[in-house]
Amino acid sequence: MGKTFKKIGAAFMSLSISRKILLATITSSFVTLALFTVTTVYRERAATRTQKTESLASIANIVASNAEAALSFNDPYTAAEYLESLERQSDIRKAVLYNAQGELFARYLRNKSQPVPALPDFQGERITAATISYALQIRIEGELIGTILLEADTRSLRRDLQDSLIAAILLLAAGTLLAAFIASRTQKFITRPLLELENLARTVSQDGDYASRAEKRYDDEVGSLVDSFNFMMESVEQRDRAIHDNNRDLESKVASRTAELRGAMKRAQAASKAKSDFLSTMSHELRTPMNAIVGMASLLMDKELDDEQQSYIKIIRSSSDTLLSLINDVLDYSKIESGNLELEEKPFNLLSCLEDAMDIVCAPRRGGNIDFAITVDPRLPAIICGDVTRLRQVIINLLSNAAKFTKEGRIWLNAKVDTVEESNSSYLTIEIHDTGIGIPEDRRHRLFQSFSQVDSSMTRRFGGTGLGLAISQRLAMAMGGMIEIESKVGVGSNFHFTIPIRSEDPDTLISYPSPCREEKAFTFRLDVADEQIKAHLADTLAIWGGSSDEEAPEVDLHILHISSHQTEYALEAARKAVESCKCKRRAFLSDPNLHEDLQKEFSDSVVPTPLHIVDLRQAAQKAIGQSSKVAAPAKKVEKPVATLLSGVKILLAEDNKLNQKVFKLIMKREGFTVDIAEDGAEAVAAAAQTRYDIIFMDFQMPVMDGLEACRIIRGKGDGFHQPWIIGFTANVESDAAPAMHAAGMNDYLPKPVKDQGIRDALRLFASKRGVQSDEN
Amino acid sequence: MDFIRWERPIEEPVTIAVIGSKRLYQQLQVVAAAKKAKGREFRIIEISETDSTEGIEVLYVGLGYKSNWQTIFEDARANSVLTVGEEDQFLEAGGLIQFSIQRNRLRFALNLDEAENYQLSLSSKLVQLAVR
Structure with missing residues (x-):
């Protein structure tokens, strides 16, 4: 219904x-x-x-x-x-x-x-x-x-x-x-x-x-509706016109702005390109003369010179090294600032990265008043993924910084691992403790700013551009961490940072470098003044099966740290400590300067500081009577490279006369003669004439650059004898690698070229050629 | 009684007198009793021919009183009493209503001329029913 x-x-x-x-x-x-x-x-x-x-x-x-x-x-x-x-x-x-x-x-x-x-x-x-x-x-x-x-x-x-x-x-x-x-x-x-x-x-x-209008007939409601409609039509028409006008304006504005922006972008791109061009050119131009200075200085050092001359040469050599590192810093920094920093992601040996960094920093400071110590959490993975060069750079920077501001005491690098169970992720923490002058609270924020030191007077006293920490901080951030500082004026500082680690290798440092297959208990006693270092050493030994026994009259392993750098006091202290403790095996931890004296007096093994984990392990294994499964890496007597590679034909493509000369001299000393090409085109021509085994090729050359020349040689086809091509680049770091591989180069050497680098490159060639000939 | 109007004031109940008819008297007594039961009262009396008719409304004169009619009518006229009879010449002599049997029907005749002398008026309805 x-x-x-x-x-x-x-x-x-x-x-x-x-x-x-x-x-x-x-x-x-x-x-x-x-x-x-x-x-x-x-x-x-x-x-x-x-x-x-x-x-x-x-x-x-x-x-x-x-x-x-x-x-x-x-x-x-x-x-x-x-x-x-x-x-x-x-x-x-x-x-x-x-x-x-x-x-x-x-x-x-x-x-x-x-x-x-x-x-x-x-x-x-x-x-x-x-x-x-x-x-x-x-x-x-x-x-x-x-x-x-x-x-x-x-x-x-x-x-x-x-x-x-x-x-x-x-x-x-x-x-x-x-x-x-x-x-x-x-x-x-x-x-x-x-x-x-x-x-x-x-x-x-x-x-x-919208121009048409309705006709009004009567003066009633419909009439007023017609009026309203007409009014609405009129306003729509007006608005329509206004929008139309606006749109036209807008279009022209957009067009002009777009043109402006396009121009600005082009200019910006051009500026950016100019900047990177400038940087790589500068890098090359600065490094080329440095190449000559470093090369000549090292050649001079081999000559018979009197002491005064020898010391001048040393100063030249060390100054040019410093200058080189400064140039590297500046280039690094500008690269980071322009956002071009890219980190590698490759597996590397964490322990050797840490120990190398420590060695590099402490080597020039041997015999000083600083004890260098390094402790590593044995639970850390042996191999982790990341950018080893950059990590090492950060650690070296921090260690150098610590060394720079520490007159006496100790500098201690500690690496430990933190594992977050829930996310199954691990973190590496690096701590660098020093007993230096410390940093006042109100100055700490300036530490990581570019070109800034805690006090501008510091620059005069301690030198340095103030770039090291700024670079380190940015690198640490790129790795996912952040450098933080705890410091007390007059007591010391602690720089530390934590980065996530990825490891595909389950091996930890416990079983590294040589796995201790037969776990065997032993007792040890540590005479180490620094309590923190002592605790870490004890931890490591405990993980290997040792147990600490401070009071026992006799232990298996006695580790004695001789902290004094003056020989007579050190020996005195050592004698006392030795008398107080009987042991099967004793290891002295000491500055390498005391090495001989200690060995003469006690005939025990002396482990140079900073203590490498390999050495500690050997000491422990000796104490329990295990013969080391992996013999300590015996100093390989390097055979001259020339004996490996007799009769190879070598071509150098390099436009700079000075560099030509340095290279020639180095090669002559190694026992090779070298042909020279002035540019890429000449090199291609020479390679076509003569069957060269190795071509050293500068990247940047007039007429034809090294990469182009390499591409042409590689493009010659199967019938052409393909030489082993090694590039020289002043264009530091990883940028060069992809371009080099793309062009078909086998290897590359950074400029300035040092003799050791050349020798290593030749050895690599020797080993690879063996493989190649097998294939043939 | 309903069809007659007296010019003098009449007393209730209406008195009906009977002269010379025992039978009618008795009959009227019965009717009066029946009427009384229906709420109407009549007084029925028996009088002689010489009695005064004062206080009587209706007077029935039986057969055989022709010689007395003049005195009776005289008295009735004076007292305004309706006179009813059934003997011949009753109306001519001066009576008002005379009943008669005609073709087996009881009929009555009226002496309308005399009614005035009696100071009575007879209803026209009665007149319609009357033979004459």
């Missing part, structure tokens, strides 16, 4: 407005007229009925009054005569008189065949479908003397009703039609402007022509 109603409602709502108006008008006028006619008909009917009833009542009363005497005197004939007089009342069909006892007294029947009704059980009127009856009791002085019943036909009544009903229906139909006619005429006044508006809106939405 409700559903159908809703459906009808929805259908109505989607009709057009003109239909809605038409329908609404017709419906409302119809309803009004219908109500009106129904009411009228009903009232008419009621009135007619009342009238009829009333006339019946009055007739009954008259007849009753007339019949009183006839009833009283029991004269039915007269009464019947009275009743007969009703014949003139056409709608009265029956009239019956009953006496007081209710018996029939007199009657009038219009239709004689009709039955005589029984004494009525009601008073007044009774209306049935076809008749109206009226009953009246006749009384005299309150005494019932009879009853009269009149029955009238309602046919006329019904006919009247029918007539008025037909009239009403005709009226209703006529009214509704009239309403429809009026509505259809008037709705146009409303809908026509709306339709026009709708058509206009549709046209506008299709064509987008």
